[in-house]
Amino acid sequence: MRIRNGDDVQVINGDDNGKIGKIKSVNIKSKRVVIEGMNLVVKHLKPSQKNPKGGRIQMEASIASSNVLPICKNKSCAKHNKGVRVKMKILNNSEKIRACVKCDHEISNNE
Numbered sequence: 001m002r003i004r005n006g007d008d009v010q011v012i013n014g015d016d017n018g019k020i021g022k023i024k025s026v027n028i029k030s031k032r033v034v035i036e037g038m039n040l041v042v043k044h045l046k047p048s049q050k051n052p053k054g055g056r057i058q059m060e061a062s063i064a065s066s067n068v069l070p071i072c073k074n075k076s077c078a079k080h081n082k083g084v085r086v087k088m089k090i091l092n093n094s095e096k097i098r099a100c101v102k103c104d105h106e107i108s109n110n111e
């Protein structure tokens with residue numbers, strides 16, 4: 001999977017198509033991701049001791065990782081700030097990085 005925690009991604013399918021958000025969590029097993037403020041659902045809580053009346057909270061539901069693309073942050077890239085396909089690139093020190101297919105710029109989430 002080429003999506004990591006903290007990545008800025010663009011959704012390319014479904015209700016949030018075209019929106020950009022930050023990855024909150026990644027589930028490698030189910031290949032699903034949770035994005036901040038995206039795909040909101042209302043969850044009904046059963047009454048409990050702490051919360052005797054029960055209630056409703058809004059939370060993000062996961063979406064399939066195949067529906068999101070990391071964003072290219074290279075300002076001179078044709079796809080700047082848009083979701084891009086990602087390839088793996090091996091550096092001289094044999095470190096593997098993710099790079100934009102269009103411009104070869106590293107996809108990184110600590111910029």
Ligand SMILES: [Zn+2]
Pocket residue numbers: 072073074077078079080084100101102103104105
């Ligand atoms: Zn690019």
